[in-house]
Amino acid sequence: MTRIPWWRHAVVYEVYVRSFADSDGDGEGDLQGIRSRLGHLRDLGVDALWLTPFYTSPLADGGYDVADYRDVDPRFGTLHDFDALVADAHAHGLRLIIDIVPNHSSDRHPWFREALAAPPGSPARSRYIFRPGRPGERPGEIQPPNDWPSAFGGPAWTRVDDGEWYLHLYAREQPDFNWRNPEVRSEFEEILRFWLDRGVDGFRIDVAAGLVKDESLRDLNGRDSRALNGPVYSRPEVHDVYRGWRRILDEYDGDRMAIGEVWTDGPEDLALYLRPDELHQVFQFDLQLAPWSAAAFREVIDAALKAVAPTGTAPTWVLSSHDSIRHVTRYERPESVPGIGHARARAALLLLLALPGSAYLYQGEELGLPEVTDLPDEARQDPIFERTNGELAGRDGCRVPLPWSGDTEPYGFSPGGVRPWLPMPARWAPMTAQAQASDPSSMLTWYRDALALRRRLLDDLPEDIDWLDSPGTALCFRRGPLICALNCGENPVRLPPGTPLLTSTPLYGDLLPGNSAAWLTPS
Numbered sequence: 356m357t358r359i360p361w362w363r364h365a366v367v368y369e370v371y372v373r374s375f376a377d378s379d380g381d382g383e384g385d386l387q388g389i390r391s392r393l394g395h396l397r398d399l400g401v402d403a404l405w406l407t408p409f410y411t412s413p414l415a416d417g418g419y420d421v422a423d424y425r426d427v428d429p430r431f432g433t434l435h436d437f438d439a440l441v442a443d444a445h446a447h448g449l450r451l452i453i454d455i456v457p458n459h460s461s462d463r464h465p466w467f468r469e470a471l472a473a474p475p476g477s478p479a480r481s482r483y484i485f486r487p488g489r490p491g492e493r494p495g496e497i498q499p500p501n502d503w504p505s506a507f508g509g510p511a512w513t514r515v516d517d518g519e520w521y522l523h524l525y526a527r528e529q530p531d532f533n534w535r536n537p538e539v540r541s542e543f544e545e546i547l548r549f550w551l552d553r554g555v556d557g558f559r560i561d562v563a564a565g566l567v568k569d570e571s572l573r574d575l576n577g578r579d580s581r582a583l584n585g586p587v588y589s590r591p592e593v594h595d596v597y598r599g600w601r602r603i604l605d606e607y608d609g610d611r612m613a614i615g616e617v618w619t620d621g622p623e624d625l626a627l628y629l630r631p632d633e634l635h636q637v638f639q640f641d642l643q644l645a646p647w648s649a650a651a652f653r654e655v656i657d658a659a660l661k662a663v664a665p666t667g668t669a670p671t672w673v674l675s676s677h678d679s680i681r682h683v684t685r686y687e688r689p690e691s692v693p694g695i696g697h698a699r700a701r702a703a704l705l706l707l708l709a710l711p712g713s714a715y716l717y718q719g720e721e722l723g724l725p726e727v728t729d730l731p732d733e734a735r736q737d738p739i740f741e742r743t744n745g746e747l748a749g750r751d752g753c754r755v756p757l758p759w760s761g762d763t764e765p766y767g768f769s770p771g772g773v774r775p776w777l778p779m780p781a782r783w784a785p786m787t788a789q790a791q792a793s794d795p796s797s798m799l800t801w802y803r804d805a806l807a808l809r810r811r812l813l814d815d816l817p818e819d820i821d822w823l824d825s826p827g828t829a830l831c832f833r834r835g836p837l838i839c840a841l842n843c844g845e846n847p848v849r850l851p852p853g854t855p856l857l858t859s860t861p862l863y864g865d866l867l868p869g870n871s872a873a874w875l876t877p878s
């Protein structure tokens with residue numbers, strides 16, 4: 356029998372480090388805080404943690420602006436704390452994946468400081484992407500070197516004092532590396548080894564498709580920067596980088612893995628990253644992007660399975676992350692129906708966990724946390740808010756610290772009396788982990804039950820699914836000994852014959868109510 360690597364069907368829990376648990380009372384989460392809460396994750400029943408960046412950083416983009424790839428930011432702890440966390444996570448039976456940010460550094464990274472101090476054309480500048488500007492339409496006017504936009508708003512170029520411009524696909528504090536420079540490649544290979552040697556089980560690769568840009572940096576001319584065969588993302592040369600990384604991962608024991616954050620235009624493109632000598636997994640975001648609709652879910656599930664089928668890898672599924680509006684809130688439509696978002700989120704969990712492959716959960720979804728939509732402007736920290744002059748609220752609303760216990764802010768997130776880095780809503784007392792832990796009807800209990808049952812069934816579940824007949828507002832599939840039915844409509848639908856194992860709302864006989872899901876064993 357072929358040995359199945361741990362990640363292939365894992366449930367991975369994303370820890371947004373700054374907002375998970377604060378041990379030292381500075382209002383920001385830290386590595387010791389994570390250590391102190393590993394019991395929560397073990398009891399929840401996940402297989403692995405993915406830690407968002409905890410490296411030395413000015414936090415211009417919440418840590419996705421790294422100033423030192425080989426150290427822990429003092430706000431988050433020390434390398435010693437990191438080693439202790441790896442050991443403790445493993446002792447709890449949890450694997451640990453860390454985020455690696457290779458597309459860009461912080462503008463405070465020593466290499467970028469060196470580049471700014473060096474003249475145009477120097478080796479220090481060639482670690483990043485510096486170019487002269489181009490003449491504008493008006494006499495004397497200088498424009499950026501091309502028309503690429505920053506993903507956070509405004510142009511992707513910033514001009515420096517001597518007149519050259521540097522590229523940043525994200526904030527101006529995140530200059531893009533030049534991956535055509537071999538020094539950048541070898542530096543990152545060393546960084547991977549540094550963390551592998553410390554015992555990490557894998558990496559989540561940030562902006563994985565963006566590393567190598569088209570050499571000519573040609574204009575987009577109105578095309579979407581993600582467009583297939585465009586100059587920005589998924590250039591053929593990026594695959595060579597991952598072949599090198601795969602060789603390194605394979606040198607280590609213990610099924611070390613890498614998952615790429617790849618936003619692509621099509622399944623063919625995605626499959627390229629999953630060739631046997633490249634990445635183990637890529638995120639498939641379509642479920643997260645789909646509306647609450649059985650037809651839409653069915654379509655994205657088929658497409659996701661089809662995309663990975665030729666590669667021999669298993670799919671990945673995700674409903675929320677630190678970059679998106681929490682799904683309880685996305686599903687809260689119409690808002691006039693109280694609790695509809697939570698009912699749908701419960702149901703969606705059964706869908707997510709019944710599918711073959713691995714599921715990535717985002718911290719707080721097990722508590723049913725909604726998006727915080729009423730943060731005061733002065734509290735907002737996401738560069739998207741500032742770079743769009745407040746037109747876009749940004750991603751702070753899904754990054755509010757977790758409520759652990761108690762009745763008032765900081766709800767056990769920080770030691771008493773400390774103000775967390777983002778304000779926590781007054782209405783969160785009933786949502787703390789402590790309040791939910793012993794409530795059989797809570798979201799936390801629901802997550803624990805569903806994860807425990809998935810774990811029990813997993814060994815018998817094949818990797819393919821068969822769609823069963825269902826009304827248009829519902830979907831129903833069989834995966835070996837498991838049937839999963841999801842009713843996205845308002846009216847009850849009849850379930851196929853079987854014995855219910857878990858249902859998100861009580862059934863009426865063999866009828867599944869609207870906005871609910873059920874797992875059954877076929878009879």
Ligand code: BGC
Pocket residue numbers: 416419420456525561562616677678
């Ligand atoms: C991360 C974001 C980050 C961006 C730039 C993303 O895809 O998930 O949080 O802002 O990369 O690093």
